[in-house]
Amino acid sequence: MKSLDVRRKILADNEAAAGRLRERFRDAATLVVNLISSPGSGKTSLLEASVPRLQSELKVGVMVGDVATDRDAQRLSKLDIPSLQLITGGSCHLDARLVDIHLEVEPRLQDLDVLFIENVGNLICPTSYDLGEDYKVALLSVTEGSDKPLKYPGIFSRSTATVLSKIDLLEYTNFDLEIVRQEIRMLNPNCRIFETSAKTGQGIESWCEWLQSCLAQKRTPS
Amino acid sequence: MKSLDVRRKILADNEAAAGRLRERFRDAATLVVNLISSPGSGKTSLLEASVPRLQSELKVGVMVGDVATDRDAQRLSKLDIPSLQLITGGSCHLDARLVDIHLEVEPRLQDLDVLFIENVGNLICPTSYDLGEDYKVALLSVTEGSDKPLKYPGIFSRSTATVLSKIDLLEYTNFDLEIVRQEIRMLNPNCRIFETSAKTGQGIESWCEWLQSCLAQKRTPS
Numbered sequence: 001m002k003s004l005d006v007r008r009k010i011l012a013d014n015e016a017a018a019g020r021l022r023e024r025f026r027d028a029a030t031l032v033v034n035l036i037s038s039p040g041s042g043k044t045s046l047l048e049a050s051v052p053r054l055q056s057e058l059k060v061g062v063m064v065g066d067v068a069t070d071r072d073a074q075r076l077s078k079l080d081i082p083s084l085q086l087i088t089g090g091s092c093h094l095d096a097r098l099v100d101i102h103l104e105v106e107p108r109l110q111d112l113d114v115l116f117i118e119n120v121g122n123l124i125c126p127t128s129y130d131l132g133e134d135y136k137v138a139l140l141s142v143t144e145g146s147d148k149p150l151k152y153p154g155i156f157s158r159s160t161a162t163v164l165s166k167i168d169l170l171e172y173t174n175f176d177l178e179i180v181r182q183e184i185r186m187l188n189p190n191c192r193i194f195e196t197s198a199k200t201g202q203g204i205e206s207w208c209e210w211l212q213s214c215l216a217q218k219r220t221p222s
Numbered sequence: 223m224k225s226l227d228v229r230r231k232i233l234a235d236n237e238a239a240a241g242r243l244r245e246r247f248r249d250a251a252t253l254v255v256n257l258i259s260s261p262g263s264g265k266t267s268l269l270e271a272s273v274p275r276l277q278s279e280l281k282v283g284v285m286v287g288d289v290a291t292d293r294d295a296q297r298l299s300k301l302d303i304p305s306l307q308l309i310t311g312g313s314c315h316l317d318a319r320l321v322d323i324h325l326e327v328e329p330r331l332q333d334l335d336v337l338f339i340e341n342v343g344n345l346i347c348p349t350s351y352d353l354g355e356d357y358k359v360a361l362l363s364v365t366e367g368s369d370k371p372l373k374y375p376g377i378f379s380r381s382t383a384t385v386l387s388k389i390d391l392l393e394y395t396n397f398d399l400e401i402v403r404q405e406i407r408m409l410n411p412n413c414r415i416f417e418t419s420a421k422t423g424q425g426i427e428s429w430c431e432w433l434q435s436c437l438a439q440k441r442t443p444s
Contacts, residue, residue: 040366144262
């Protein structure tokens with residue numbers, strides 16, 4: 001079997017597992033958000049800022065993927081929600097089978113209103129692996145530069161929303177909000193864009209309201 | 223052939239191509255530095271700050287890898303050195319064969335004192351692909367957080383030097399220089415660590431002096 005065939009088979013196997021996950025999440029009426037960004041864009045910080053706003057009304061849980069260490073899960077364990085660290089052992093992305101295996105053994109994650117899957121810090125590879133999520137959400141911190149959407153079109157064209165993070169550092173950078181908005185919209189005209197700071201709380205309420213509206217939409221009989 | 227076998231074969235093919243590149247670079251007495259970091263850590267900015275200090279005495283060139291766009295090469299074209307954009311078309315890393323093919327058709331990159339290879343923005347996958355370089359150099363911007371070395375041990379254990387970038391933003395973050403130094407040294411006791419800012423110029427001279435000493439060492443008859 002050639003390299004390209006193997007890659008196709010890996011992706012086909014992932015699609016099958018993602019299909020099963022999607023059914024499971026539909027049956028549980030759980031909104032699932034797959035958070036994807038570069039290392040250090042602030043995925044865990046976004047969750048630390050968002051969960052306290054959501055957990056009074058909703059049952060929230062987190063799966064967090066990393067190549068090594070359980071540092072993110074340790075941070076998330078301080079929130080009063082179920083969280084689980086998935087160590088990929090070198091793999092650069094989460095895949096649907098890994099998520100499925102861990103869900104099976106973690107009943108606390110099986111009956112949620114919202115499940116966040118914090119992917120491995122990588123703006124490229126996780127994009128290709130469907131995890132049965134409702135939405136992919138990209139994070140881009142303003143310190144990374146405003147040239148990123150067209151340089152990494154895969155994730156920005158497939159994300160339902162983009163969270164611009166660390167907006168409190170905007171004035172110390174040459175990040176151009178208008179250009180970034182234009183480029184994201186060029187790739188993905190309907191993408192929701194949130195300007196946030198986990199530090200000051202800016203934009204976190206809008207982001208949480210959007211999540212709640214997504215959950216309500218998922219639970220509306222069609 | 224199973225997925226693991228295919229991966230082994232891909233890496234073995236890459237090693238063979240990297241071996242040929244290493245011979246070529248040895249014959250040309252060119253110092254080759256493979257720059258690896260997350261998207262937006264400042265690889266291109268580091269080159270923009272370094273090249274003007276090096277090019278009065280040395281012939282410097284750059285190959286730059288990206289998933290899409292030639293934005294980095296456009297920035298680098300303003301420096302008066304040969305530069306070449308390699309578009310990977312979705313692949314998350316540069317490989318030795320791609321570098322070799324492009325070197326063949328670009329004589330201006332064949333007779334250099336220093337060749338920088340700016341890898342695709344990705345802290346994980348490029349680590350596994352030898353490009354025939356003398357040294358891997360990791361970049362980590364202070365805005366990414368000081369938890370990164372142990373979270374991404376592959377690159378920080380294999381890099382001869384780590385460039386801490388955007389040090390001018392240190393006071394606005396909770397980045398802990400001492401912890402990062404300790405973690406890098408834990409993975410890699412001899413790693414050189416440079417604290418730099420492409421914006422203010424801090425640390426750029428030490429970094430350039432180190433490159434010059436590496437070149438001199440490469441050219442010292444053994």
